[in-house]
Amino acid sequence: MLESSFVDRHIKILFPLPAVLFVALMMVFPVFYTFTISFSNWNLTSGLPPRFVGFKTYLSILQEGRFWAAMGRTFYFTAFAVSVETVLGMIWALILNREFLGKNFVKMSLLLPMVSTPVAIGIAWTLFYEPTIGLANWVLRSAGLEPLKWIADKQLVIPSLVIVDIWQWTPMMALIMLAGLAGLSIEPYESAKVDGANGLQIFWRITLPMVSPVILTAVVLRSIDALKTYDIIYSMTNGGPGFASETLNIYAYNLSFNYFRLGHASVVLFFLFVVVMLLSYVVAKLRQRLEE
Numbered sequence: 161m162l163e164s165s166f167v168d169r170h171i172k173i174l175f176p177l178p179a180v181l182f183v184a185l186m187m188v189f190p191v192f193y194t195f196t197i198s199f200s201n202w203n204l205t206s207g208l209p210p211r212f213v214g215f216k217t218y219l220s221i222l223q224e225g226r227f228w229a230a231m232g233r234t235f236y237f238t239a240f241a242v243s244v245e246t247v248l249g250m251i252w253a254l255i256l257n258r259e260f261l262g263k264n265f266v267k268m269s270l271l272l273p274m275v276s277t278p279v280a281i282g283i284a285w286t287l288f289y290e291p292t293i294g295l296a297n298w299v300l301r302s303a304g305l306e307p308l309k310w311i312a313d314k315q316l317v318i319p320s321l322v323i324v325d326i327w328q329w330t331p332m333m334a335l336i337m338l339a340g341l342a343g344l345s346i347e348p349y350e351s352a353k354v355d356g357a358n359g360l361q362i363f364w365r366i367t368l369p370m371v372s373p374v375i376l377t378a379v380v381l382r383s384i385d386a387l388k389t390y391d392i393i394y395s396m397t398n399g400g401p402g403f404a405s406e407t408l409n410i411y412a413y414n415l416s417f418n419y420f421r422l423g424h425a426s427v428v429l430f431f432l433f434v435v436v437m438l439l440s441y442v443v444a445k446l447r448q449r450l451e452e
Contacts, residue, residue: 191433197426204420213423221427226403230411231431237318237407238386241325246379248326249333254363256334257341270331278328282395285324286311289396311397314404321405324392329385333378340374341367373447380443384436408432 167174198217200210221227256267273281288295289310297307310320348366357365390409393399399406399414406414408428415425 194426194429194433197423198430200423202421202423204422210423217423217427221424221431226406227411227428229403230406230408230428233318233405234387234407234409234432237322237325237389238383240319241322241329241386242379242383244322244326245330245333245382246375248330249337249378250375252330252334253337253341254367256338267335270334273328274332276328278391279395281324281328282392285392286396289320311405312401314401317397317401317405321393321396324396325386325389328392329382333382336378336381337371337374340371344370376443376447380440383439383443387432387436387439 197210199212199214201213201217202210252270256263291297291307291309291312294310296310300307308316311317344367348370349362352362352366388409389407390413393405393407393410394413397405399410409432412425412428412432415421415428
């Protein structure tokens with residue numbers, strides 16, 4: 161009887177408690193542990209335990225040109241990919257918001273790139289970009305153009321990886337925006353048509369302002385994911401050629417598992433964590449203003 165009354169009195173705490181403990185164990189603890197290690201000089205090759213050095217590890221990383229280059233590539237990759245995905249996603253959403261034969265099949269087909277295994281996608285696109293027998297250069301040769309080195313070219317490797325990201329994640333952007341379009345009221349559109357507005361005017365003055373909070377949500381979700389992109393880049397280039405496609409995640413991996421500098425790798429990961437949190441905060445404020 162006492163046990164039953166205890167459960168009844170604390171049911172609001174006991175029911176979500178397992179989920180809270182799971183999140184704390186799987187998310188909060190790793191972040192806290194990484195933050196702690198970032199203040200130490202820990203090199204596995206030395207065989208010594210972590211040694212607390214304060215902010216010396218941070219200063220060491222900030223003085224490395226490779227870190228700043230990796231950060232620049234990370235932002236370049238994210239901005240390039242997300243901007244194109246947003247535009248293409250909106251175009252697809254506008255198309256799918258209309259009724260046409262085979263609409264459900266097209267929507268189902270859009271899910272295929274998202275559910276595919278990232279490593280398998282990376283291998284398939286690596287074969288697609290292969291300089292001698294790849295389909296990409298076959299198309300260029302058929303069109304009378306010079307073949308490209310694609311992911312083997314330092315200048316083209318990031319744009320080539322962006323194309324893969326666009327192919328994989330534009331459907332997600334389209335489906336999110338399609339959900340936003342489906343929830344819009346039809347009254348403003350009817351009034352605009354009565355006033356003689358054309359399709360472009362309706363889009364810029366009605367559709368886009370009304371769906372902008374949904375677009376902003378899609379952008380922040382995709383931006384956070386793009387900043388953390390690892391599997392596609394690692395499976396296709398491993399940060400190469402040279403360091404031309406080394407983003408912060410790849411740089412942290414190399415520091416950890418190739419150079420065994422765990423303290424320095426933790427600093428890089430903590431910087432990435434801070435960037436993601438700041439981005440989330442800024443976009444949340446922007447969305448709040450748009451909804452006001």
